[in-house]
Amino acid sequence: MMEKSRFLESLNHPIPEKANNYMLSTYSIILEAWRRGLEVSVYVKNERFVSIEPHYIISNGDKAHHFSSTRGDLVSEHTKELTKNKVVTKEILEKNNVPTPKGKQFGADIDDAEIIQYAAEINYPVVVKPLAGTGGNGVIAGIENEEELIEALTYVRKKLNFPHVILERYFEGEDYRLYVLDNKVIGALKRVKANVVGDGKSTVNELINKKNIERAKLPSLKNRKIKIDDELKNMLRRKGYDLNSVIPEGELVYIKSKNNVSAGGDSIEVTDQLSDNIKQIAVDAVNSFDDLPQCGVDMMIDEEKDTGVIIELNTRAHITQHLFPMKGQARDVPSDFIDYYFPETIDYDRKNAQKFYIDFDFIYNAGMNRNATFVTLPVLPTKALKLTRYVISGCDYTEAFANRVKRIAHNYSVNGYLKPLNNGDISIIIGSSQKKLNSFRNSLERYLKKVGTASKITEKKRTSPIMHGFHIEEPNKNPDEEKKETTVEKAILDKYMKDYAKLKSDYQNAVNRLAKYERDERTLELTQRQNKQLKKRLQQMEESNSWKMTKPIRAFTEKLKK
Numbered sequence: 001m002m003e004k005s006r007f008l009e010s011l012n013h014p015i016p017e018k019a020n021n022y023m024l025s026t027y028s029i030i031l032e033a034w035r036r037g038l039e040v041s042v043y044v045k046n047e048r049f050v051s052i053e054p055h056y057i058i059s060n061g062d063k064a065h066h067f068s069s070t071r072g073d074l075v076s077e078h079t080k081e082l083t084k085n086k087v088v089t090k091e092i093l094e095k096n097n098v099p100t101p102k103g104k105q106f107g108a109d110i111d112d113a114e115i116i117q118y119a120a121e122i123n124y125p126v127v128v129k130p131l132a133g134t135g136g137n138g139v140i141a142g143i144e145n146e147e148e149l150i151e152a153l154t155y156v157r158k159k160l161n162f163p164h165v166i167l168e169r170y171f172e173g174e175d176y177r178l179y180v181l182d183n184k185v186i187g188a189l190k191r192v193k194a195n196v197v198g199d200g201k202s203t204v205n206e207l208i209n210k211k212n213i214e215r216a217k218l219p220s221l222k223n224r225k226i227k228i229d230d231e232l233k234n235m236l237r238r239k240g241y242d243l244n245s246v247i248p249e250g251e252l253v254y255i256k257s258k259n260n261v262s263a264g265g266d267s268i269e270v271t272d273q274l275s276d277n278i279k280q281i282a283v284d285a286v287n288s289f290d291d292l293p294q295c296g297v298d299m300m301i302d303e304e305k306d307t308g309v310i311i312e313l314n315t316r317a318h319i320t321q322h323l324f325p326m327k328g329q330a331r332d333v334p335s336d337f338i339d340y341y342f343p344e345t346i347d348y349d350r351k352n353a354q355k356f357y358i359d360f361d362f363i364y365n366a367g368m369n370r371n372a373t374f375v376t377l378p379v380l381p382t383k384a385l386k387l388t389r390y391v392i393s394g395c396d397y398t399e400a401f402a403n404r405v406k407r408i409a410h411n412y413s414v415n416g417y418l419k420p421l422n423n424g425d426i427s428i429i430i431g432s433s434q435k436k437l438n439s440f441r442n443s444l445e446r447y448l449k450k451v452g453t454a455s456k457i458t459e460k461k462r463t464s465p466i467m468h469g470f471h472i473e474e475p476n477k478n479p480d481e482e483k484k485e486t487t488v489e490k491a492i493l494d495k496y497m498k499d500y501a502k503l504k505s506d507y508q509n510a511v512n513r514l515a516k517y518e519r520d521e522r523t524l525e526l527t528q529r530q531n532k533q534l535k536k537r538l539q540q541m542e543e544s545n546s547w548k549m550t551k552p553i554r555a556f557t558e559k560l561k562k
Contacts, residue, residue, distance in 0.1 A: 007330045010035075010350075011219075011323060013357045013465040018364035020222040024320040025070050026054045027360050030377075032334040033058045034468075035353035036345040037382035043374045044367030054367065058341070065341050071316040072341055076291035083289065083313045086131055086166055096288040099281065099309045101300075103168030105131060112153045115167055119149055125170035128152045130162030138162045140231075140257050142170055155230065171309045173302035175259035176270075178282040179317065179333060181294045182340050185279040187322040187331040188271040194226050194256035194264030198247025204236060205243040208255070211264075220324035226264030231256060267321040269328030274301075278308050285310045293340070352385035355431055356415060359467050377468065378413060387431040387462040390441070395448065395455035397426050402472045404447060409470035412440045416466050419473040431466050 011028065019027035030040045042056045045068075055068050066073040071080070082088055086105075093100045102122055106115050119126045124145055130138040138160045140152040157163045179187040196207035208226050215221040226232075228243065232255045236242055239253055247253055259265045282297040296317020301308035319333045339346050358377065366372040395401070397420040405418050405428065414437060416430035430440060441457070448455045 006328075007324060008332055010332065010335070010354050011330075012354075015219040016358070016360040016467075019360040020219045021224060022069075022318055022320065023054070023360070023364070024219055024323060025318045026056065026067075027358065028319070028323055028334040029067065029070065029337055030056055030058070031358050032338050033342070034358060034377055034380055035350075035356065036338060036342070036348045037380055038338075038342060038345065039376065039379055041374050041376040042363050042367065044364075054364070058338075060342055060344070069316045070294070070296075070319055070337070072294065072337070074291070074293050074341070075295075075315050079289045079292045080315050083292070083295070083315050086129075086312065089313055092288050093285060093310055096284070098285045098288055099307075101127070101168040101171050101309050101311070103127075103166055105164070105166045108163035112150065112157070115153060115165070116146055116149055118167055119143075119146070122167075122169045124149075127168045127170050128156055129166050129168070130156055130160070131164040131166055132162060139260070141175075141259075142257060151234070159230075171300040171302075173300040173308065175311075176274075176299045176301050176308075177317070177321070178274075178279065178297045178299060179295075179319065179322065180282050180286045180297055181336055183283055183287070185271065185274070185282055186336045187319065187333050188269070188274050188279075189321050189325065190268040190270045191259040191261060192266040192268065193254045193259050194232075195252055195254045195266070196247065198249055198251040198253070200249035201246060203244050203246055204241060204253070204255075207247070215326075218324045218326065220267075220320035221261070221326075224262060226255070261321055266327070267325045269322065269325040269331060271331060275303075275306050277306050278303075281308050281310065285313060289313075294337075348382055349385060353380065353382070355385060355387050355463075355465050356380060357465050357467055359469050362469070380468070381413075381433040381436070384434045385431065386434050386437060387429070387466060388437060389460040389462040390428040390430070390444075391421075391458045391460060392426040392428065392448075393424070393456050393458070395426060397424075397475070401426075401451075405444065406470050406472060408440060408443045408447065412436045412443065414440050415468045415470060417471040417473050420475040422475070429462055429466055430470075431462075 010032065015024070016027070026042075030042065034040050039059045039061070040056060041059075042054055045053055045055050053068065055066065057064050057066050059065075082092065090100055090103065104118055106118075124143065125141075126143050126149065127139065127141045128143065128149070129140070138156045140156060143149050143152050153165070156165060175191045175193075177189045177191060178185050196204060196211060198207070202210070205228075208228065212225040215224065215226070233242070235255050235257060236245070236253070241247065241253065256263050256265065261267045278299070278301055282299060285297055286292050286295045292315070294315075296314040297310060298312040298314065299308045299310055322331045322333045324330060363375045363377075366375050402418055409416065409430065412432070414430045414432040416428065419427045419429075421427055428444075430437060432440075445457065448457075
């Protein structure tokens with residue numbers, strides 16, 4: 001569970017594993033729709049540049065809307081294609097007098113020298129970004145001179161293989177992502193370049209590891225570590241540091257040039273701190289395009305001067321950082337989305353609906369395994385929702401019993417799970433409308449009487465959210481058994497580590513011996529080559545006229561030696 005004060009109550013439950021990171025955008029929106037009693041169908045579509053992209057349909061029975069991540073079908077295909085082209089986007093913004101940095105595109109056939117010349121014309125600092133890049137991949141900002149530009153071009157065009165690039169004048173300001181929906185900014189993030197702050201005793205590498213641990217605690221950043229790459233090492237080198245350097249206490253060192261959170265940057269929620277003027281620039285940018293009611297807007301902003309420029313538009317911008325920012329108050333963007341597309345559902349029973357959440361792992365795995373083309377979720381009742389817990393005593397737990405309870409839960413469309421307890425009792429946690437819960441209990445009591453058990457059902461309070469569907473959980477293990485398993489696992493791990501250490505030592509010895517053999521072999525090869533050359537030289541000397549003419553002298557000399 002996340003802290004309630006800073007994060008949304010609607011997401012204060014165990015986030016399913018597959019819903020972390022980018023999938024959190026899709027999960028949060030379909031969860032909000034499902035809780036309002038809307039029908040949700042999810043399908044997985046393979047796309048050209050991503051391995052998996054969930055699409056989904058939300059319907060109220062009379063109308064349906066199709067979504068891809070955060071982008072709804074009210075964004076036209078034509079506008080989507082326009083905003084994907086950075087050059088065309090810039091032209092449209094300039095035409096509508098929306099501030100955007102001066103820049104120019106350079107094709108793959110243009111050499112670096114021409115790009116360097118253009119940088120001198122518009123003056124440093126400049127920004128290099130690939131025309132086809134996404135998610136900030138390949139964007140190098142704040143390039144101060146020709147040497148840094150050459151380094152950046154080599155990295156983007158050669159190493160990342162993005163030969164088609166845009167060069168822009170760098171706007172002195174901070175990087176922001178604003179989300180516009182229906183002519184209003186509903187979320188704004190300040191994105192700070194990846195950095196570490198010295199403590200006077202930890203190395204840079206240790207500081208990065210500590211920060212990665214903190215990032216992993218947020219569902220929006222789980223498994224999205226700050227990566228140690230050439231860019232990071234170059235940034236450190238410019239400041240006179242390397243990974244083993246100990247930074248003085250309190251000193252902040254930037255370790256990436258771009259501000260993207262995916263590259264290790266910090267996200268700070270600042271919606272309420274931005275001026276109306278800055279928000280209007282973002283709204284004007286979105287309104288420069290037809291059929292674009294929603295869009296993520298990347299801006300560079302100088303808050304002190306209250307000025308800003310548009311860097312990029314993204315019609316399928318993820319909202320994960322609005323939900324779980326590293327700093328600041330989370331914004332309920334999913335609720336704003338469903339309010340816009342299905343305004344008739346605004347006044348739903350939010351408090352009770354938040355007692356339920358979606359089994360997103362099942363949806364994801366079903367799509368990835370091709371077990372289902374569409375996964376349609378059962379519609380959640382919208383009235384009199386309640387959670388409760390039944391404890392059954394005097395009844396033996398068997399697989400047949402568990403499966404029968406599961407069938408009863410299915411018949412009455414209740415969500416929850418069954419779990420045998422250590423003391424022999426059986427716990428059943430369920431949730432649905434009060435009417436369905438009553439029907440479930442009546443059916444369960446009839447079944448218990450039928451099997452002839454002297455069982456007793458005690459109802460207890462349940463408050464924490466439950467996942468949709470009905471599941472059977474494994475019994476709790478005896479503490480002594482768990483301790484024994486832990487001891488066995490530790491012994492196995494210790495043996496494995498000893499075996500690994502010996503294997504590593506043997507491997508290194510083999511590598512050293514091989515290197516020696518190779519050196520000896522090269523030495524032998526060189527000796528044989530020299531011997532061959534000497535033999536050839538001797539043969540040439542023996543066949544020469546000088547050698548033949550001096551034969552009597554050599555014979556006389558040999559006699560003297562004897």
